[in-house]
Amino acid sequence: MSQQLKFVVEQLNKEPFKKNLNLILFDSLEAMQLLQLLNDVLAEVDPKQAIDIREEQPEQTAKRMFSLLGMLKYKPLGNQTDASSFRRGLVAGHKPVVHPLLHWLLQRVPELKKRAYLARYLVKLEVPAEFLQDEVVGDTYHQYEDLVETFKNYHKGCEQLKASGFSTAEIRKDIGVMEEEKDQLIKRVERLRKRVETVPSHQRMLELARQLRVEKEREESLAHQKQEQKNQLFRAEQRLQVSQQKLKDLGQASVDTDPESLMRKLEEEIKINTYIVTEKLPKELDSTRRTVHFLQKIKEVSAQIKQLTEKRLMRSDPTDNKLTLFRQQASIIVRKKEAKAEELQRAREELAAAERELAQRSSSQGRGDDQEEVVRGDELKRLVAKLRGKGSTHKKRRAELAELKAENGVLQRTEEVLAQRSQDVLQQLTMWRKEHLCLGPPPKVVLVPFFTRW
Template sequence: MTDQIKFIVEQLNKEPFKKNFNLVTFDSLEPMQLLQVLNDVLGEIDPRHNVDLREEMPDHTAKRMLGLLGILKYKPPGNPADMSLFRQGIVLGSKPVIHPVLYWLLQQTSKLKKRAYLARFLVKVEVPDEFQQDEIIADTYKQYEEMMERFKALHKECEQLKTSGFSTAALRKDINAMEEEKDQLVKRVERLKKRVETVPNHQRMLELARQLRVEKEREESLAHQKQEQKIQLFHAEQRLHRAQQQLKDLSHAATDANPESVMKRLEEEMKFNSYVVTEKIPKEMDIIKKAVQCLEKVVKEPAMGQSDLNELRDKIHKVNAEINQLTEKRMMRKDPLDDKLPLFRQQASIVSRKKEAKAKELQDAKEELLNIERDLMQKANQAQDIDGTGMLKGDEFKRYVNKLRTKSTVYKKKRQEIAELRAENGVLQRTEELLKQQHEIMQQQLQSVEAKCGISGYSNTQEELERVSTLKSEMDEKKERSLDFMSEMVKELNSIIAEKKSALAPVIKELRPLRQKCQELTEEHDEKKRQYDSCAAGLESSRSKLEQEVRGLREECAQEESQYHYINCMKKIIEVKMQRAADEMKMYASADPQERRRAIREQYTRNILEQENLGKELREKQKSVRENHGPNMKQAMMWRDLEQLMECKKQCFIKQQNQNLSGQIISGGGENIQGGGENIQDGGKDVLFL
């Protein structure tokens, strides 16, 4: 509380209040005096509240102060239900109520001044609805609201101009520089016009130059339009590719997909898009907005010097030091074992980073897919240009789809047959296994019987012989088939080679003379090229010499033209001077006195006589001033002495009145005054006489 009172006293002792308070005098103020101090502060914020409280009723004072505090958005400390106590404290001048108000007002006086100024124009006058039924009142209130909106816009523009950093001196300097540049350009244009006027057909050349400039501007605009159309075409192609890809995906999803997979894919896409829309894009937009706001703030601020940068660095160091101190205090105050939030924050940050990384990977994969599809479309277009077949459209696509449907039905039937064959194959494999087991059992029984009869291994040798004979027969058949195939291939290759030779024979015959002719033409071309290069080098050297000669002759011609114009100008000036001299001689030798009076010689002689007469008059005045200087100075000294005498008598008379002397002294003073008046009259006579 003492810090609050100290701050209030310090602010009240400064400009513009100058109260000369200390803590004791401020604390000993009466309620009425404390209310007057509060009223003075409110009057500084809003000049309409500069009122003497002794001439105002207490209820009016409280109503006025509470209204202004409500406009300034002051919130009294404590519960909102204690507003009656706050109003009562304002009326009675209670210190616990007045001191917080003064502290709040003196903390932000400049800001509150601005708010009070705006409140004069932006606080709406409430008009009841029944009065707004009248058209005149409704129109007037509408105009009032429009003027209020206009005031808001103008005030905002004014604030922006104040903070924009532009100064009137800099603007005047820029305007003067632009005016000087304008004058220089006008002079250059005039000089160029004078120089061009001497050239024959300059109007035609100027018209052609103007047309050339117009055509160049048109060419630039057309090039700009062409560039814009290229960009639009590129964007349209991208949209077309995306639409084709979507169509392809939809057709693919419709042909070989079930509703569960489609729904699953759509849910995944929806989750990804919702993540991009709700989390990724808003973060990127916030980052971009912050960067833009920083840039706008930097642009709006005036130019900063080295001192401003040093101040900002000091502030940054102070804030960093405070942050470090606060973090150390927080770490010392809290137990790291009880604080589990950092762990969850770390896990959340890791998860968010992983999500961002995966989203970025997915976005890159989509872009790569779009690029690959674009390349695929280009390759398809190239293939269409080469062999004339491209993507199916319209009825062809429908026929192709119908064909695919028939093939899919056939494929389904074949797949069903394959499934039946696989099932039958499984049954046959099982029967084969059973038969193999029975065969093994029979073989074991046979071997036991052969062992009993003394002919063991007979069945194995017989089976081996049969197997070898079957293998030999198969190999012989394969050899016969391979030899037949190879002989057929050789025959076919020989026939193809013969056909190619027969087809290429006339072409080779035609190519031989063409090769010889091509060789002759290349030799002739090389020879002609050497001749052309030598001739071009000679012409280039002669052209450079001629250009130098032409440049020298043009410079010489320009010098001669400037000399010619200079001589013509000097000639005209001399002719004018000679004409003036002849006119002067003619007027001077004329018998007419009026003509002679207009001559320059006569005018100069008259001026000389006038100046001589004026000099004589001035010398006479100087002589009279020198003669009367002494008496005039004496008269001025006498007048100053008279003034001193009158001032002395005046002081004596005032002193006698203050001392309240007796009537005789007063009458004597009157006689003295009368005597003084006679002396004044005598002094005036002397002055008049002098």
């Protein structure tokens, strides 16, 4: 801390402050004097801050300092992280708040000067959005933004020039060289003038040379004017061609037109627009309204269905949940039984077809020659083997069908037992309600058979 105070005192004793302070005097400054000293340092950074704080209200002083410090991006050090405590300490001129601030400012005065200068032009004004809706205000704000961007570009170019290596010493040296060249040229002109003065009628020759120079400049000016007039003539010819083409198009369009035809066209357009407004658009609007109404009804019905589903789930009988598993098993068995019955029917049809084919081959066997008898005998063996395979398959299907029938009977018996148990439970529940709750009997449960006997 002592090093900070020493640095602050040294900087305040230098240019441009020249306060002639020492550590004892600086430490003995009162709150108002310390704030004035801080304000002087801020005025060095931003000349707008050069104000005697005794002539200013404390609230205005605090607001002005806080605004500048926020623009300079100052962050309180140490235990001043709390913004409210920092503000109170700065307004009251507390040394633990002001001393670190002075140290921070005096360490980087050139940098802060530049930042304050740029902030004067780059910090944009906050304009409410509703004000920007006005055309004049909006255009003015856009011009303001364009000027800010222009300032950025100019400042960037200036910084680049400063960093490019040019110094004032070099510029002064170049100026000195150019002044020397100027003196040499003046001396040369004087020598030439003295030489010309010895020539007879030199005044007339100088006048003629001056007139020649003037005429040449005039010739160049006239040539430039001639070129400009040629360009203007070319642009005027182009505009003339465009106007002539427009006139020609209008003339062609008005060849067969008269007031009556124009009136008819206008009447047709009016009829079309009237039809669109009075018939087409209302129909489309009604159709859209009906669609919206229909969709709203669908939404309401969906909500009602959802509510009814929830109510049904809440009011469902617990005995139905016990029977659900057996019903699912029964439905699976029924589907298996139907599939096996279809397979059995196909096997029977194949067996009948094989028997018919065997009968045909047996009847036609006696009418063939020896070679044909051998071939038909082999075919007969294959048919017999195929028939045996079909027979074994038929037996397997019959066995599976018998098993399914047995399982179906077991499930039917299970259903009957569960139904009887359900009735017993309901009777017991009814008796318990009558004895303890004095409520009416529960709703009657009707069990619908799910199985079909074979």
